[in-house]
Amino acid sequence: MGFDQSYSARKFKSVGTRPLRPDGVDKVTGRARYGADFNMPGQLVGRVLRSPHAHARIRGIDTSKAEALKGVKAVITAADLPDHTEGDSELYNILDNCMARSKAFYDGHAVAAVAAVDAATARKALKLIEVDYEVLPHVTDVDEAMKPGAPQLHESSNMANRSEYGHGDVDAGFNQAEVIVERTYKTEQTHQGYIEPHACVASVNGDGTGDLWVCTQGHFVYRQVCASLLGMDVSKLRVTSSEIGGGFGGKTHVWAEPVALALSRKAGRPVKLVMTRDEVFRASGPTSATSIDVKIGATREGKITAASATLRYTCGPYVGMWAELGAMTAFAPYDLENVKTVGFEVLVNRPKVAAYRAPSAPMAAFAVESAVDELARKIGMDPVEFRIANVASEGTKSSYGPVYGPIGIGPTLEAVRDHPHMKAPLGENQGRGMACGFWFNFGGQTCTDLNIGADGTVTIAVGTVDVGGSRASLSLVAAEELGIPYEQVKAVVADTSTLGYNDMTDGSRGTFSSSMATISAARNAITVMRERAAQMWDIPVGDVVWEEGHAKAKGEKHGNLPPLSVKEIAEKAGNTGGPIAGHSEIVADGAGVSFATHICDIEVDPQTGATRVVRYTVVQDAGKAVHPTYVEGQYQGGAAQGIGWALNEEYIYGKDGRLQNPGFLDYRIPVCSDLPMIDTQILEIPNPNHPYGIRGVGETSIVPPLAAIANAVSNAVGVRMTHIPMSPPRILASLEAEKGA
Amino acid sequence: MVEVTLWGTLGAAAGGKDKLEVEAKDIRELFRKLAEQYPGLEPYIEQGIAVAIDGVIYRDTWSKELPQDAEIFLLPRLAGG
Secondary structure (H helix, E strand, O other), X not given: OOOOOOOOOOOOOOOOOOXXXXXXXXXXXXXXXXXXXXXXXXXXXXXXXXXOXXXXXXEEEEOHHHHHOXXXXXXXXXXXXXXOOOOOHHHHHHHHHHOOOOEEOOOOOEEEEEEEOOHHHHHHHHHHOEXXXXXXXXXXXXXXXXXXXXXXXXXOOOXXXXXXXXXXXXXXXXXXXXXXXXXXXXXXXXOOXXXXXXXXXXXXXXXXXXXXXXXXXXXXXXXXXXXXXXXOOHHHEEEEEOOOOOOOOXXXXXXXXXXXXXXXXXXXXXXXXXXXXXXXXXXXXXXXXEEEEEEEEEOOOOOEEEEEEEEEEEEEOOOOOHHHHHHHHOOOOEOOOOEEEEEEEEEOOOOOOOOOOOOOHHHHHHHHHHHHHHHHHHHOOOHHHHHHHOEOOOOOEOOOOOEOOOOOHHHHHHHHHOOHHHHOOOOOOEEEEEEEEXXXXXXXEEEEEEEEOOOOXXXXXXXXXXXXXXXXXXXXXXXHHHOOOHHHEEEEEOOOOOOOOOOOOOOOOHHHHHHHHHHHHHHHHHHHHHHHHHHHHOOOHHHEEEEOOEEEEOOHHHOOOOOEEHHHHHHOHHHHOOOEEEEEEEEEOOOOOEEEEEEEEEEEOOOOOOEEEEEEEEEEEOOOOOOHHHHHHHHHHHHHHHHHHHHOOOOOEOOOOOEOOOOOOOOOOOOHHHOOOEEEEEEOOOOOOOOOOOOOOOOHHHOOHHHHHHHHHHHHHOOOOOEEOOOHHHHHHHHHHHHHO | OEEEEOOHHHHHHOOOOOEEEEOOOXXXXXXXXXXXXXXXXXXXXXXXXXXXXXXXXXXXXXXXXXXXXXXXXXXXXXXXX
């Protein structure tokens, strides 16, 4: 019989509590091992040579001088990464991005790499590699790239894909509208800004087996991709994930790992490759820059009659689905009769775009929620009440297609309406904004082992990398299901050779999926423990039940049998059939969609355009908060990243197509002193497709901030802000433009 | 027979239809029949399509049954961060 994943209301003992995080001491004392902390005897240092040009044909590469340098053990180019992709265009694009083949498509694109005995020798060797470039015209701006005559990256158009969503008749809907808002919005490219750069140690042996120790969000996926690119058998490559110093989607893609493996294969020695911050900015995957047209019409009573958007998202040199995700998420919070979105993926000479926390949704929400706010004000309605009047609920046909089950957008809006923050007075030059956000969440392939130790303690081995506290959450879930204390459970992330395949930790799936597998594994272990207890008592297993962490004999004739604890059953395991374990392999489908509404107060200095976040509140539906402190941390983290995106962060390219600010001094992410304490409110609308009602919580919190802050700034200065980030020069320019108008 | 709704791009690949009627009892059979009857959909199916059944999205499970009266909506396979 399959695992029953349907929700059943229960009174929790462990889930919902806030125990100390198991990884905390190691992390604050420096004992935790991150990607760069792995070392092997005889390891070499890997370094990558990168294109200084935004767009160039590679006519030839001469590596002879580098190879002749003492201490250099291997030099590789694309020739050392032959094409094993067998027509898989997505895989080919990954290969081409890891090491340019015929063209360098962006400033920072890898063209060669070396492995040497030390970093100084490796750097010296890079300077000896001679690359013959034919520099080509380039384009980095999303709108410029779509114009006729723009430099083309490939033989076909820069418009790499078109997608469309919606239902109803938007033209008819706009004809019914009494008030219409129509604007174009822009957002600049940002990076996830994880503190830990990409790092790995690769070791390929003479027999074709290999090991990779790496900082990643998905070591099973890295194994699959790296083995495919290197032409290795998947099972011969063992990948071990390190602790992760932030990923936010950027560590779902491979960058330097196949290069490190190819260097190790050629050198016959382990190779450690750690990207510098400059390389992380120039050559890992930021999010899209966008240009978005939005049109929304409504009646004067506040009913939206039609909504449409055209979304143009950069994807770097390779097609992605970034505009498509924007097109799907743009109007998700609303119940609309007539809605249409069209997305265009636009090729530009910038790094390959990667996922960034609810990828593509924040930019779409910025455009739509800005227009919704403006429309509400034009009608003369309170922006919260206007949203409530048009909000989606259970049974609503979503703007991306399917009908919704139980969802939390309405409750988050009502919570915001009633929140004290909305009634707090504002000071001089301050404005308040609010906005909604949506993310799908998903599940996927998941495998978990639950092992009962001889003393009754429990280890769960999971394959989803812990990026945000899942080890604590999964220990709570195992404790809940087994009926034992949290302290009796330890969760570890297993490597790819010791556990079945797991999809990566993305799509807010880590705790959702692995908790479901943990519940299933625990139930299987309980079945075994009931059988063992029956043996110990010499009674039928049907007479044994599991309650409050103990096997209990039911029925009057067994009334004198005292309950058996996990420890007592485990102590006799050798006599009753051997080790006790529960195993689970599932596809965790049925993830519940996620909604949030944020409130923000901003102060703007009208002389300088400088901004200060005065107060910030996040209200989000968690389904069930397994470890509320971690959930609050996710809410705060997403808001903090969104604040940086809204106010400061952007990739700045020069006319030469080179990135001007590849470092944290010039690309400024918010630090603690930039932020107020971010208040949170957790709502719990259970996901009907999870036994505990859990929804993913990791991504949605980054969706509303851009719009909430833009609405706050617009209200503070009296000018509608349409370009993110709202850096001081951009705010001043908007004020000047308004004066001029 | 189940009625399947396609997202915009997929509809174009199916000859401009946004709804199709298919004789299929589960997701595996649905994909097989769609590929047979609408060859333009095959590349999308190979890339990965998610199936929303009454609003619940299934990305991988071929054996998931398709109830006759359910709302069945095809979506692209999503990426996350």
